[in-house]
Amino acid sequence: MIHKEEGSFLFMHNPLTLYLQRLAASSQMTMRYILQDAADRLGYQDTNIDEIPWQQLDAADVIALVATLREDGYAPNTSSLYVNALRGVMNEARRLxxxxxxxxxxxxxxxxxxxxRLSQGRNLKRTLIRDLMAVCAADPRPQGxxxxxxxxxxxxxGMRKSESINLDINQVNFTERSLQVLGKGNKQLIKYAPVWAFDKLNNWLQLRRSQLTGSQQDDLFLFNRIRRGGHITRDRISKHAIYYITRQRGLEIGIQIMPHDFRRSFITRIIEEHDLSIAQKLAHHANIQTTANYDVRDDNERRRAVDRFDL
Structure with a gap:
């Protein structure tokens, strides 16, 4: 049943291939990079990742990998990502x-x-979001x-950047103010957004309709790539573009922002203004501790909470 080729298996009998195929497209590149780095650390620097005999790895190899990650100062969560990636490949090796x-x-x-590790994320408060909206409004280009x-x-x-780039028009319900996304684990999820967010979305769609005429291709997905000179293309925006937009708009108001800071801030605000249980449901976390880890309220807020316990 298994076909061999000079120590490697044919494409469809490769546990790495089968593992990556089970992942969302947005995760495949990341996990491929992680597994390539893991292979390099295990002595396969000169071997194509698709030709590595993954089934020959054993527990000692994983222990050695974790040791090199520790020596290089990798965070516990990153280390777990490496280990889980290897487990995923080995699960497929067992199935084969x-x-x-x-x-x-x-x-x-x-x-x-x-x-x-303590969270490195930033809590973007209302004033910062208003500042970001202001710099976008001041930009006369379609990008604004x-x-x-x-x-x-x-x-x-509070959606992830990978979810936002895959949004299509037919996944947006303007009446219910909801957005249907394909989240982690290939799960269909419903996200909700406030009126002001849908107003910004409507402004963008109206501008796009006015500039893209004659074809309905622009109606398939939500966010387009825009070339220099303000030309709206018929290409879907990329994950890298979301990172670039976030970074550039942050620099315009004098702070460093990462795309995931918006999700952190959304969850933090829900915890702060409602409770942890509602935040878990809106974030679609299976484990409530994951939601709690997103709480990035700053030290001043924590001090104020403690100061209330006076005599």
Missing amino acids: GLISQEHLLSMRSVKGINGS IRDAAIIAVLYGS
Whole structure:
């Protein structure tokens, strides 16, 4: 049943290929990079990642990998990502009959680096969001209106940047103010956004309709790439473009912003103004501790909370 080629397996019998195929398209490149780095650390620097005999790895290899990550100062969460990627490949190796169940359990027994790190995220308060909206409004190019809509959707709904770039028009319900996205684990999710965010989105769609005429291609997806000179293309925006937009608009108001800061800020604000349970539901987290980890209220807010316990 298994076909061999000089120590490697044919494409469809490669556990790496099957593992990556199970992931969302937005995650495949990231996990491929992680597995390439893991392979390099395990002595496969000169081997194409698709030709590595993953089934020959054992628990000692995973232990050695974790040790190199610890030496290089990698955070516990990053270490776990490496270990989970290897586990995913080995799960496929087991399904293909390349390793035994005992071999797989031995691999699974190895954990990543213990511990945790303080969040490096930024809590973007209302005043900063207003500042971002102002710099977008002051930009006379189409980018100004589009970027305001992107920021409004990210901050107003708490969705991930990978979810935002894949949004299509038919996934947006303007009456219900909802957006249907395909989230992690290939799960369909409903996100909600406030009126002001949908106003920014409507402004962008009206501008796009006025500039793109004659074809309905522009109606398929929500956010377009815009070339220099303000030319709206018929290409879907990329994840890298979301990062660039976030960084550039942040620099215009004098702060450093990452795309995920909008999601962190959304969750933090829901925790602050409502409660952790509602934040978990809106963030679509399976584990409430994951939601709690998104709380990035600053030290002054924590001090004020403690100061209320006076005598």
